Amino acid sequence: MSTSYDREREVALHAVRKAATLCQAVQSQIDPSVIEKEDRTPVTVADFGSQALICNALREAFPDDPIIAEEDSSALRKNQGVLLQVTQQVQQIRSGVTPNTVCSWIDKGNAGEYSDRFWTLDPIDGTKGFVRGDQYAIALALVVDGVPQVAALACPNLPADLDDDDAPTGQAFIAVRGDGAYQVSLNGEDDSGTRIHTSDAETPANGRFTDSFVSAHSAHDMAKETGQRLGITADPIRMDSQAKYAIVARGDAEIYFRLPRPGTNYTEKIWDHAAGMLVVEMAGGTVTDVNGDPLDFTHAPLLTENTGIVATNGHFHDQVLDALEMD
Numbered sequence: 347m348s349t350s351y352d353r354e355r356e357v358a359l360h361a362v363r364k365a366a367t368l369c370q371a372v373q374s375q376i377d378p379s380v381i382e383k384e385d386r387t388p389v390t391v392a393d394f395g396s397q398a399l400i401c402n403a404l405r406e407a408f409p410d411d412p413i414i415a416e417e418d419s420s421a422l423r424k425n426q427g428v429l430l431q432v433t434q435q436v437q438q439i440r441s442g443v444t445p446n447t448v449c450s451w452i453d454k455g456n457a458g459e460y461s462d463r464f465w466t467l468d469p470i471d472g473t474k475g476f477v478r479g480d481q482y483a484i485a486l487a488l489v490v491d492g493v494p495q496v497a498a499l500a501c502p503n504l505p506a507d508l509d510d511d512d513a514p515t516g517q518a519f520i521a522v523r524g525d526g527a528y529q530v531s532l533n534g535e536d537d538s539g540t541r542i543h544t545s546d547a548e549t550p551a552n553g554r555f556t557d558s559f560v561s562a563h564s565a566h567d568m569a570k571e572t573g574q575r576l577g578i579t580a581d582p583i584r585m586d587s588q589a590k591y592a593i594v595a596r597g598d599a600e601i602y603f604r605l606p607r608p609g610t611n612y613t614e615k616i617w618d619h620a621a622g623m624l625v626v627e628m629a630g631g632t633v634t635d636v637n638g639d640p641l642d643f644t645h646a647p648l649l650t651e652n653t654g655i656v657a658t659n660g661h662f663h664d665q666v667l668d669a670l671e672m673d
């Protein structure tokens with residue numbers, strides 16, 4: 347029996363659109379008040395505000411669904427000035443909300459561990475890009491029995507056409523397993539959007555690959571050498587956030603490499619990949635780790651069974667894995 351996820355799709359799209367409005371308002375300010383977390387990574391007013399709005403929207407629509415999200419309110423409760431800023435931003439969309447309620451909405455995202463049906467949320471993916479004024483994403487996915495089924499990926503700074511400087515920016519990517527992937531204007535009223543497909547290139551040669559803007563997040567040298575072995579001559583498209591999955595899904599690049607840096611053993615987080623992976627798969631692409639294994643979401647919040655990520659247009663995935671020459 348197939349399950350319809352129409353309501354989940356609608357709620358997810360609406361929630362990421364509202365969160366994007368908040369993020370755009372914060373990004374237009376000069377100082378987005380960065381806090382450093384205990385792991386020394388940055389978080390901003392917009393990360394917290396986005397998580398509060400989306401968790402509340404999910405709480406209202408699906409009160410029984412756990413949410414595994416990146417942020418929690420502990421750093422915020424210790425910083426009343428920033429909490430006030432977050433509350434003011436959330437009030438632009440949900441008037442009258444108090445700081446305490448904002449914190450409780452954020453912490454609705456702290457389900458922490460795997461269950462048969464849960465949402466996973468990255469309220470801002472690519473916070474470093476967000477702070478720089480570059481690409482970032484708001485990434486929400488519903489995972490059922492360990493498999494992402496619904497994805498809403500908002501990319502507020504992504505142009506409709508990467509090669510056109512005048513193209514309008516602000517896209518959302520929506521995918522439901524078995525039902526294709528769609529690009530929807532972030533700021534418009536149309537919820538259906540346009541179906542997207544990965545590139546139809548049958549060989550990687552002369553294609554393009556994308557990897558992280560931040561060299562600490564993925565081995566740039568290894569990606570470049572692998573690209574050269576595959577006959578790719580174009581410069582990599584270095585970009586923050588799951589916007590990388592989006593550009594593979596709509597055919598602007600053939601490959602996304604996220605390669606572990608030698609000597610490090612970082613474990614990827616589910617919210618950095620669940621939504622993007624589903625968008626690529628439903629656009630015709632393939633996503634595995636560097637060993638060719640499928641991403642395993644049953645160890646949420648971490649992808650403990652996987653090492654690195656490779657996403658391709660789906661036409662030469664094995665060839666790309668072979669070229670990686672991982673030992």
Ligand SMILES: Nc1ncnc2c1ncn2[C@@H]1O[C@H](COP(=O)(O)O)[C@@H](OP(=O)(O)O)[C@H]1O
Pocket residue numbers: 387416468470471472473474475558559560562563564585586587588612615618
């Ligand atoms: N050493 C590391 N290796 C790989 N990914 C890392 C990392 N340190 C942090 N990250 C993750 O990389 C994400 C950003 O990816 P990208 O470089 O593709 O934009 C971050 O998401 P957040 O920005 O949501 O914290 C964070 O979860």
Ligand SMILES: [Mg+2]
Pocket residue numbers: 387388416473
């Ligand atoms: Mg982070």
Ligand SMILES: [Mg+2]
Pocket residue numbers: 468470471472617618
């Ligand atoms: Mg992230």
Ligand SMILES: [Mg+2]
Pocket residue numbers: 393416468469470471472473
């Ligand atoms: Mg984040």
